[in-house]
Every structure is written in structure tokens, then in C-alpha cells.
Amino acid sequence: MRTTELARTNTTLLMRNKLTMSYALVVPLLPLGLLLLGERGDIDAASGTIATTFLMALMFPVYYNLLSMFVSRRDELVLKRLRTGEIRDWELALSMALPGVVITVAVSILTVVVAMASGLPFPLNPVLMLLGVLMAAAAFSAFALWTASWTRTAEAAQLTSMPIVVVASLGLLRGAFPESAQPWVDLLPGAAISNLLRITWFGRAPELGSAQRFDFWATWGEALPSLAVLAAWTVVAIWVARRSMQWEPRF
Amino acid sequence: MSENTITARGLRRVHGSGSHAFEAVRGIDLDIASGTIHALLGVNGAGKTSTLEVIEGLARPSAGEVRVIGMDPIANRAAVRRRTGVLLQRSGFVADLTVTETLQMWAATVTDARPVGECLTMLDLADRAGTAMRALSGGEQRRVDLACTLMGRPDVVMLDEPTTGLDPESRRQVWRLIRALRDGGATVLLTTHYLDEAEALADDLSIMRAGKIVRSGTPAQIVADHPSEISFATPPDTRLTATLPHSTNGDVTREGGRTIVHVDDLQAELATLLRWAETYDVRLDRLVARTASLESVFLAVADEDIADPDIAPTQHAAPPHELEGSVR
Numbered sequence: 346m347r348t349t350e351l352a353r354t355n356t357t358l359l360m361r362n363k364l365t366m367s368y369a370l371v372v373p374l375l376p377l378g379l380l381l382l383g384e385r386g387d388i389d390a391a392s393g394t395i396a397t398t399f400l401m402a403l404m405f406p407v408y409y410n411l412l413s414m415f416v417s418r419r420d421e422l423v424l425k426r427l428r429t430g431e432i433r434d435w436e437l438a439l440s441m442a443l444p445g446v447v448i449t450v451a452v453s454i455l456t457v458v459v460a461m462a463s464g465l466p467f468p469l470n471p472v473l474m475l476l477g478v479l480m481a482a483a484a485f486s487a488f489a490l491w492t493a494s495w496t497r498t499a500e501a502a503q504l505t506s507m508p509i510v511v512v513a514s515l516g517l518l519r520g521a522f523p524e525s526a527q528p529w530v531d532l533l534p535g536a537a538i539s540n541l542l543r544i545t546w547f548g549r550a551p552e553l554g555s556a557q558r559f560d561f562w563a564t565w566g567e568a569l570p571s572l573a574v575l576a577a578w579t580v581v582a583i584w585v586a587r588r589s590m591q592w593e594p595r596f
Numbered sequence: 597m598s599e600n601t602i603t604a605r606g607l608r609r610v611h612g613s614g615s616h617a618f619e620a621v622r623g624i625d626l627d628i629a630s631g632t633i634h635a636l637l638g639v640n641g642a643g644k645t646s647t648l649e650v651i652e653g654l655a656r657p658s659a660g661e662v663r664v665i666g667m668d669p670i671a672n673r674a675a676v677r678r679r680t681g682v683l684l685q686r687s688g689f690v691a692d693l694t695v696t697e698t699l700q701m702w703a704a705t706v707t708d709a710r711p712v713g714e715c716l717t718m719l720d721l722a723d724r725a726g727t728a729m730r731a732l733s734g735g736e737q738r739r740v741d742l743a744c745t746l747m748g749r750p751d752v753v754m755l756d757e758p759t760t761g762l763d764p765e766s767r768r769q770v771w772r773l774i775r776a777l778r779d780g781g782a783t784v785l786l787t788t789h790y791l792d793e794a795e796a797l798a799d800d801l802s803i804m805r806a807g808k809i810v811r812s813g814t815p816a817q818i819v820a821d822h823p824s825e826i827s828f829a830t831p832p833d834t835r836l837t838a839t840l841p842h843s844t845n846g847d848v849t850r851e852g853g854r855t856i857v858h859v860d861d862l863q864a865e866l867a868t869l870l871r872w873a874e875t876y877d878v879r880l881d882r883l884v885a886r887t888a889s890l891e892s893v894f895l896a897v898a899d900e901d902i903a904d905p906d907i908a909p910t911q912h913a914a915p916p917h918e919l920e921g922s923v924r
Contacts, residue, residue: 354693
């Protein structure tokens, strides 16, 4: 399939660039050090650290990497050239997103390994957790395409990426918001990721310190609202990106 | 082969909208026969690229229709793209990839791609296979670009200024390649602003100006329809030279100290002029007489009054008298 073949070239390029590679792989793994050093058995602290890791893996390899790749390739007229051929726009976008998505999945798996090494349990519903990671990756890929539509140069991406970085990170601070605001915070992508993680890995409700415990079967239903939030963000971001997408540099 | 591989009818294209709208293509008809090389010739801004982009299916026309191999290039995108090869006027590559990797990347997007090794040989790039794109010269990058264009063994090849920026040797090489494509049965549509390129390659050509086709036909036909030119330094005695227009059937104009006479029958009119000069004892300094060439047609077209919205009709060469009046 031409998308995966093109994605392979993009992966080669990603790995060839040491700076992007360290951003893509090392930065997301840094919070994991806290897991090994932190107090054992504190699930709330551990789930916070793991959520930070996941968010970093979505922010750097998926979001920022796709954004800067898209913008610089557009600037270099590479996208314009490719679009004269048989490949379709969505395949082109997907081929640039895939390497980052693969890295994010790899980071997730590595996170499970490190977490177990630090005494945490194996995820309660790993399939649902993986689904959540993939849906979050789709949402952040869509954010990247949307941001790219109004980012002129790769340098400008450092600034234009800020709104998404802030909005996504805010969700992680769910517990810091007053209780009345939490249902609204739950609508942020970062909160959806954090909530999904607590439900699918630890069988716990989003509320910190909650005594509630879900079994495997209950996780499916509990995860639905968060999955719906991610799906909604993805749909909106793709819709906006499609309307405003620029495939050629604006002179 | 007589059927047309590319046809366009009433093609128009508007860039921008509202008060910034600009009509780059203003009603073009084209019929490009299978297995021929057709050149769109024109100065920069004549609308060549805008026209080509519509035929390539990269842009929608604002009016009119295009058929490539009998199909709409946008509605039948997949089928048309599979059989066409496009070379943009300017395009880019990922600087970190080698030539081989660049071709492999392109091959991934092509149905039934030519082997990369074959492409390297075809464009004489074998010794640069392992070189990063950033280290290639402009001419070498253009050849890699062409290799991508031809990778899917296209039946229709559309080249936007294929040799701009190439050194003379590379140009000749690209010309040979384009002729070989035609001889192999492909239909080639190219744009150029080089007259020698159009003359050397084109079986048919269309001269564009201000979004319209103002001349079209074989190079020989286009030249045949154009008047020859006699010119000389305007003699100082203006009372004498005032008698000249009555002595010739040509169209007499004066420009920058030179008198220019456009004539249909060069030999007869030249004889008339020389007799006139002898009768009035006029010295014709720096006398030049030449039959029409593609260059003179091209320059005449470029000089035509741009403000005139209804210049010569499209598709058919304008009768010579229309041309004469317009050269000032």
C-alpha cells in the first residue's frame, strides 16, 4: 500500500534527524523516571505520571512532528510535487502521521514495561487502552493538520503550536480545578486521555482518591464518554483542517 | 494516429476572487494529437502554467472543459493520473534523501513503477545514486524530477518549462529524451519561453499571450502566415521618406531611428524598395531584410496591444494584415 510505503520513508527520515528523534522518543520517556523513583503503590501519582508520558508522546512524535514535517515539506514544494501523482491528499497526510503514531504506541508499550518494573499492575483492559491511545493519536494528528493550515513556516510552528499544547496540558490538571468545573475540563483532550488511562489501566474513576473500582467489563462503558470526547475533537479538527488546508506555500 | 489525446474547450481560469480576481486563462481551445509534441509558447505571465495546471487536473477551470485520454482529469482522477506524468515548473525534494531514496519514495506512489535502476540510467544519474538531494546541481535535480515524471511509463507527459535553468548539454539531453518519448508513442504537452526549444521539439505549437492562444499550428505554418521584414536606418531627409509608403505594398512604421517595412512577398518588395532608393538617391544604411521566423512572430505577438481585450481570434492564425497594423 502506497501510504505505508511512503510512511516508511518518512520514518527513515525521522530517525536520520537526531534532534527530531530525541524529541520524538526521549522527551516522552523522561516522566517515566519519576515512576521508578516515586513512591510505590500510589496509584493517583502513578496514573498522573503515566498520563504525562502519554501526553508527551502525543504532543511530540505525533503533533509537533507532523506539524513541522507538513509545514517544512510544504515550504520545500515536496507536497506540491507529490500531489501531482497518484497519491491522494488523505494518504499523503496519513503517511506523515504514521511514524509518530507508531512511536507513540511504542512509548505506550514501554510505559507498561517500566510501570510493571516499578511494581504497578498490568493494564486491566489493554485492548481498550490501546484503542484510546490510537484515538488520541488520531485527534492530535488532526490538530497538527489544523495548526499547519495557518502556520507559515517551520519556525513559526514553535509559536502556533502553543494553543494546542496549552489546551491539551490543561486537561492533565483536572484535579486542580474546582469540582463544579471538572465536567467541563473533562471535555479537553488531555483530560480525556488521563481519564481513559485511569479507567482502562487501573479500573479507577477519574476523580483522584475515589474509592470506586471497575472490573474488566465495566471499563468498556466507563471509557465511552472519554472516547467520545476524543472522537469529537478529531472530527472537528479534520473538518476545520480540510476547509483551511494549504498545500502550497503562500508567497 | 489521428485522435486527440488532450482536448480543451472554452477553458477559463480565474485566480483569486472579488476585486482581486484575475483571469489568467481566457477561453482556450486545444486539440493535441496522440503521439505528438505540443508546445505552449509565451512570455512569463501569458497563462501557460495556469492552463497546464487545469489540464493536469491540479486546478479546476472556472469555465470550459478538459479531456485527457477522453476523461475529465478531476472526475476521473485515478485513471488519468495513472497514465500521465507531470513535471512542475518548480518542485522540491526532501534534502536529506539520496537520489535512490527519492526515486524509491516516488515509486511508492506509482502504480507499476519502472525499476529505480532503469530510471537512474535513463536520466544519466547512475553515478549520483547515493548522493543526497541537497548536494545535487540544479540540472541534476531537474533530471531526478523528470525521472519521477516518467516513472509510471506515462502515455501523456506534461512538462512545465522542462529545461529552464539547465546548462546547454543537459538541455540537449532532455530534448533527446522528449523526442524519444514521442517516438515511443507518448503524447507530450510542454510549456516553454525558449524559441529554440519550441522550434527544435514541437510538432505543433500554440503561442499564448494574456491568457489566450493567439497563434497555433505547426512551426512552419505559423511562420508562413507572418510577414517578412525589411528595415534600415531612417534617412535624414523626411520629405523623401514620406514618399516611401506610396512606393511599397508593405506596412511602413518608424521606430527608434529605423524604418521597418512588413511585407508578404519579400523578394518583390525588396526590389521595389531598392528601386525607390535609387530613384530618390537615398542611402539605406544598415539595411536588413529577413523572412519571418518563429522569433519574429513571437516578438510581434508579444508587442500586440495588451489593452485590447479582443486580440486575434484563438486557434487560427490571424491574417497578416491584422498583424501589420499592430506592430508599432
